[in-house]
Amino acid sequence: MTTRIDNVGIAVRDLEAAIAFFTDLGLELLGRDEVSGEWADTAVGLDGNHARIAMLEAPGGQGRIELFEQLHPDAIETEPTLPNEIGMHRVALQVDDIDASLALAARHGCAPLRGVADYQGVYRLTYLRGPSGILVMLAQAMQPG
CATH class of the missing domain: 3.10.180.10 (2,3-Dihydroxybiphenyl 1,2-Dioxygenase, domain 1)
Structure with a gap:
């Protein structure tokens, strides 16, 4: 069995602002899409899932980040992660x-x-x-x- 990390997903409040930030730092925008429908509900485990997404890649294909802005259901605001918290970090x-x-x-x-x-x-x-x-x-x- 072969496993590799394909991308890391990050939920954002403003997709355009996040794309501008990461592309300014040198990542390349590979593409955008809007996802919804039964397949998206099933894959994500969220009824009525609807999001705008963008895939970015580091130069030379060294890693990808998928940014997504939740359209439905509404995004839930949380406190920003602190450097010493358990879970997805940085x-x-x-x-x-x-x-x-x-x-x-x-x-x-x-x-x-x-x-x-x-x-x-x-x-x-x-x-x-x-x-x-x-x-x-x-x-x-x-x-x-």
Whole structure:
């Protein structure tokens, strides 16, 4: 049996804002769709499921994120995840220039939770809140390779 991770799904309040944020950080928009019907109800386990979705991919096919904006039933607001909570946690993106990536994130109103840290001279990294409160970790390798 072969298993691989295909994508990670993230519910967002505003699909367009989330697409703009992640594409500015270098992900490529692969496509969009609107899903509903019996197959969607069955797959998701939610009667009347209706959502707008977008699939994004990291350069070189290194991972995918599916963003979805729930149209029906209504989305349920929750508190943003904290870094020490159990459950789905964050999306981590490796970037080649963390300062440039933070400048792009700032255009979307996103800033580091505390600052940029140096992890043992190997990575510069930070957590920030993306669209809809999504925790996003940015990491830049400090040495090529």
